Amino acid sequence: MMYQIDDLYLSLPDMTRKPLLGATPRIEILKGLSFDVPKGSVLGIVGGSGSGKSTLGRAMLRLLEPTGGRIIFDGTDITHxxxxxxxxxxxxFQMIFQDPMSSLxxxxxxxxxxxxxxxxxGLDGIDARVNEALDMVGLPRHFARRFPHELSGGQRQRVGIARAIALRPDFILADEIVSGLDVSSQAQVLNLLGDLVxxxxxxxxxxxxxxxxxRRLCDRVLVLYQGEIVEEGLTADLFDAPQAAYTRELLAAIPLPDPHQPWR
Structure with a gap:
């Protein structure tokens, strides 16, 4: 397994409530999550705003330290x-961020x-590695001389992907990386990620x-609601026969060409 998440809890300070005395109250964001991520797989983590999905991603990369449970990365306990x-x-492990304008x-x-x-x-051959990364994400090498503001949104996101893969990591976390792109750019970035995997x-x-x-990219899906896993399974199974009411709500929110046709 690339990742094994075992009974993971994580709480963060509640900055909206500042006591006069004592410690700042904390909000429990993740509540006892357990799941595995096999090597070579693509796991989708889905949920609405405030579901805890981005917090989970940052915990997996140890950008946040859990308050309980374990994070096992390729056989090594990295929790603390x-x-x-x-x-x-x-x-x-590397991360591709949602907004390339703020992350570049x-x-x-x-x-x-x-x-x-x-x-x-401390790697050597920097120029060659940069050119190789640009080649892999489909950007011309002369783009190396450009600034982020001279690129389109899709091109900036490709630079973010190039930065992540230049280190040749084993694991990448992509956090809402196509949410700000138009449909055409979304498709191109998703196809690129699938090819790179x-x-x-x-x-x-x-x-x-x-x-x-x-559905387009992932092998398995993890559905989060208020910091808990409400459903997990193969992508095809989840779309064909969702078990949780919240999953059915998320599916119902997907626009369909004909509203009288079922999701299938």
């Missing part, structure tokens, strides 16, 4: 590892953006509120 202990592991440094050219993590991890042997977790996007 220090930053020094995580340093070697961090190269093996506007003052750096594309080459510098992709090269940043490579330099951080096969070509590089990646394991991918894809976070989205949109089940139609999840």
């Amino acid at each position: 590892q220090t930053e020094d202990q995580l340093r070697g592991t961090r190269r093996r 440094n506007p003052r750096r050219r594309v080459a510098g953006i992709i090269a940043g993590p490579l330099k951080l991890h 096969k070509e590089l042997g990646l394991t991918l977790a894809f976070i989205s509120h949109d089940l139609s996007v999840i």
Whole structure:
């Protein structure tokens, strides 16, 4: 297994309630989650706003430390590892963010953006690795000299993907990365991710509120509601016969060409 999540709990400070004395109250975001992510698979994590899906993703990458349970990455318990202990592991998992305009440094050219993590991890052959990453995401090499504001939304997201794959990680978390794109750009990015998963042997977790996007890319789906798993299963099974009422609500929210036709 690439990931084993065992009885995971996570709470965060409630910044809306500041007591005069004592510790800041905490809000429980994740509530006893348990699931596995096999190597080479694509897991969809879906839920509405506030369901905990982005918090779960950040916990999996240890950007947040759980308050209970365990996170096992490729056989190693990373639940409470220090930053020094995580340093070697961090190269093996990467994240693609929702908004490339906020996650890409506007003052750096594309080459510098992709090269940043490579330099951080002390890798050599930086220029060759940057060119290879651009090739893999379908961007011309001369784009290396451009700034983020000179690119379209889809092109910026490809730069984010290039930055993630340049390190040749084992696992990538993609958090709502097509939600701000038009339909054509969404399709292109989803096709690219599917190709990269096969070509590089990646394991991918894809976070989205949109089940139609999840259906196109993912092998399995995890449905979150208020920090709990309400349904998990193969993508085809979940779409054909959803078991949870909340899953059926999410499916019903997908626009259909003919509203009188069932989802099938």
